[in-house]
Amino acid sequence: MIAAAVACVAAVVAAALGVALARARRGHRAALGERGWLLERERESAARTAVDAERARIAAELHDIVSHNVSLMVVQAGAAREVLSTLPEEAAAAMGAVEAAGRTTMTELRHLLGLLAPAQDGSEEPYAAATEPQPSLTRLGPLIDRFAFAGLPVEVRVSGDPRPLPAGIDVTAYRIIQEALTNALKHGDGGKVEVTVRYAEHALRVEVLDSGPSVFAAGTGGEAGPARAAAQPAVDGAGRGLLGLRERVGVYGGDFDARRRLGGGYRVRARLPLDRP
Template sequence: MGESVIGWMLAALVTVCAVAGRLGMALLRARRSYVKALEERGWLLERERESAARTAVDAERARIARELHDIVSHNVSLMVVQAATAREVLSTMPGEAEAALRAVEGAGRDAMTELRHLLGLLAPSPSGDDEPYGAELAPQPSLSRLSPLIDRVAFAGLPVEVRISGEPRPLPAGIDVTAYRIVQESLTNALKHGDGVKAEVTIRYADRYLRLEVLNTGPSVLTGRADPPPRRPRPPQDGPGRGLLGLRERVAVYGGELDARRRLGGGYRVRARIPLDRP
């Protein structure tokens, strides 16, 4: 009787040991799986961080490219037109030639000011503060500073009529810059069409949206008339729709819409709607 009890206890002990061993192996496998999962998760997180960093860099490069395009394209276009005008009237109307050359100088100074501002935003502050180096060099483009742009374009030979509806009010900085660039790029493109072109700019301040429309006259697509031969060289073209593509990207950032197309009655139309209450 005693031997059978001892045998039963030994068998039970062996069984317990076997179960404990299996549990130990299972726990060890579970721990290894857990450690492996953590390693894989860390690797995935690192990949996600790298991907997010690349996306951020690409987005910043695109933003800088848009800013550079808008600054250079507009001011160089004005400089080309005014320099051509000065060359044509240099011998017959020296006063007009001097005014045109002053406009060239002014466009060059404006371009340098905006470029210094842009580069100042990219450079770190020497003191290590959050404020970018050179950020105080010039105010950002804004609809409140639209008059000098209109004056420069009009002096270059493109008459512009501006209409504002609604109550003008301060806008978020990014939207304000985007709206200014839409008007600037649209007028710059209109300036490239040659002589005899006029433009209209309409700005509507609604409760929830900012609406912009820039129209310019030109040959009708119904009659198929060609552009009239310009009396002066046109500003250089910068590729098929690069400026408009940049405008669409700017507007899309704020959940807005931009439509640009030829008008049946002649010329071109650019319309944009940007929400103002988007979080």
């Protein structure tokens, strides 16, 4: 009797343990499934965020490329029209610059748009393989020369100890100068522009001062010369460019300021930290 009772109790306990073990296994599988679902959702969210960030970057690059090159093309075409009958050689040189800027713009646009919609047969080459080197402060000279050729006098000052910069900060500093000079070319009246790049111990500082009347924010300004009058665009275009620069600088924890100067003209100033943790 006792042996039978013990065997019965053991059987009941074993059955209960089996049921508990099965429930535990089902709970574990359910927990794993839920965790996998959550991880998948997190991966999808991270992928969407990365796509949105990349699209914003491409949009900013498209604005920089189109605004810069098309502005140069408009100014050069206007200058060529003014001197076509009196200075044919200068007019031909200006039209050559227009053609070169147009070709550069189309090349850059083709590769940037290729990032958004690559060829189905995979024939589209990598962006970095077929284009010019990445914009950098080391290539500031050719940029200044293009604006000087377009009729914008630019003076450049570099202080501190120039040194290699993180790629993102280097490109951002170049774009700040490019955008500020483009707006000065479009909105200025021939006044001189001063570009200052200062390599401090813990930060890179960039400043662009336009000495002439400006319509960056006000929508009014001095009369532009004949060659620049045709290049006068809507004011909000410049605002979008400056907003994009502010966002770029913010990515690196820097400070950005763009405002009209009391004595006339416009000032664009940025500080990009070099030792951000």
